Amino acid sequence: MTATVSLEEHFEHTIERDQRIEPRDWVPEGYRKTMIRQIAQHAHSEIIGMQPEGNWITRAPSLRRKAILLAKVQDEAGHGLYLYSAAATLGADRADLTDKLINGKQKYSSIFNYPTLTFADVGVIGWLVDGAAICNQVPLCRSSYGPYARAMIRICKEESFHQRQGYELLMTMMKGTDQQREMVQEAVNRWWWPSLMMFGPPDADSPNTAQSMAWKIKRHTNDELRQRFVDMSVPQAEALGVTFPDPDLKWNAARGHYDFGAVDWDEFKNVLKGNGPCNASRIAHRRRAHEDGAWVREAAVAHAEKKERK
Numbered sequence: 001m002t003a004t005v006s007l008e009e010h011f012e013h014t015i016e017r018d019q020r021i022e023p024r025d026w027v028p029e030g031y032r033k034t035m036i037r038q039i040a041q042h043a044h045s046e047i048i049g050m051q052p053e054g055n056w057i058t059r060a061p062s063l064r065r066k067a068i069l070l071a072k073v074q075d076e077a078g079h080g081l082y083l084y085s086a087a088a089t090l091g092a093d094r095a096d097l098t099d100k101l102i103n104g105k106q107k108y109s110s111i112f113n114y115p116t117l118t119f120a121d122v123g124v125i126g127w128l129v130d131g132a133a134i135c136n137q138v139p140l141c142r143s144s145y146g147p148y149a150r151a152m153i154r155i156c157k158e159e160s161f162h163q164r165q166g167y168e169l170l171m172t173m174m175k176g177t178d179q180q181r182e183m184v185q186e187a188v189n190r191w192w193w194p195s196l197m198m199f200g201p202p203d204a205d206s207p208n209t210a211q212s213m214a215w216k217i218k219r220h221t222n223d224e225l226r227q228r229f230v231d232m233s234v235p236q237a238e239a240l241g242v243t244f245p246d247p248d249l250k251w252n253a254a255r256g257h258y259d260f261g262a263v264d265w266d267e268f269k270n271v272l273k274g275n276g277p278c279n280a281s282r283i284a285h286r287r288r289a290h291e292d293g294a295w296v297r298e299a300a301v302a303h304a305e306k307k308e309r310k
């Protein structure tokens with residue numbers, strides 16, 4: 001009993017002093033569950049997030065664009081793997097997490113349930129989706145769980161490269177033909193609102209924020225980060241020469257922020273329920289890849305056993 005209290009105190013003090021919790025440390029069950037939930041959802045997002053852009057690898061318009069896109073999609077696989085490893089330090093089993101993903105028991109980001117219809121989508125995903133990811137993840141480099149916070153540092157560096165490649169791709173298209181400029185604007189129109197949904201439900205409807213902030217897992221609320229993203233994106237859109245599909249978007253000098261229109265939270269909930277345009281195909285694709293890869297996992301286990309016997 002005394003030992004449990006002192007372990008609990010150690011946990012509380014570590015959080016209070018803004019130090020990191022490490023895998024060997026005792027944590028409350030709720031902390032472990034929340035951390036596994038968030039890290040697993042993040043890992044699944046990186047892995048499912050390979051699909052929308054992967055759709056364009058064989059159709060990239062030049063060798064240079066193809067090489068960049070391949071590198072980006074490979075980075076996303078790497079991020080997924082770091083994150084599954086971080087979840088493993090909390091006792092989660094990677095095979096079990098994959099099962100939960102393909103059986104719809106764990107979530108991945110809503111954003112990856114939208115289709116990539118033109119090559120401009122590759123640029124807009126880099127600019128807005130990676131941009132939103134960076135905005136959300138830079139503060140997570142100070143998340144209280146050490147292995148997650150450290151994974152975030154490298155992931156954020158790579159996401160910054162992803163964001164820049166997207167913006168550079170769009171800049172190139174905007175200097176092209178009228179048709180290319182229209183393609184960029186059309187892609188921005190489709191991705192803007194889903195990008196704002198990446199930050200999660202409004203604070204008033206976010207069941208996890210208060211506890212995650214108290215545990216310093218999250219450093220800012222969903223609405224704070226959404227506002228930060230809007231504020232940084234508007235000047236970038238102006239420099240690019242595109243507009244966002246929101247008539248209520250305007251500078252509010254009194255607040256020192258941009259006001260923006262209401263997000264369609266019914267659409268968000270519907271996507272979370274599995275009814276987005278691509279939910280079924282994303283999971284079917286992931287399931288097929290997992291099943292097709294069974295022989296590789298079996299061979300790896302057989303090889304490890306053989307080595308051990310020797």
Ligand SMILES: CC(C)(COP(=O)(O)OP(=O)(O)OC[C@H]1O[C@@H](n2cnc3c(N)ncnc32)[C@H](O)[C@@H]1OP(=O)(O)O)[C@@H](O)C(=O)NCCC(=O)NCCSC(=O)Cc1ccccc1
Pocket residue numbers: 037038041042043045046049050076107108109110111125129130133136137197198199200201205206207208209212218222272
């Ligand atoms: C902010 C939030 C996402 C949600 O805050 P929380 O405190 O955790 O939850 P909250 O109480 O506010 O919400 C209530 C419920 O709603 C769920 N939900 C909320 N929002 C979403 C959503 N958008 N989609 C789906 N579900 C969402 C939430 O899980 C919870 O459900 P649960 O209770 O589990 O059933 C947080 O988990 C976080 O910062 N995660 C780390 C970052 C991360 O995962 N980034 C991934 C994308 S970036 C990337 O992949 C890089 C890339 C770029 C380009 C290409 C490829 C890859």
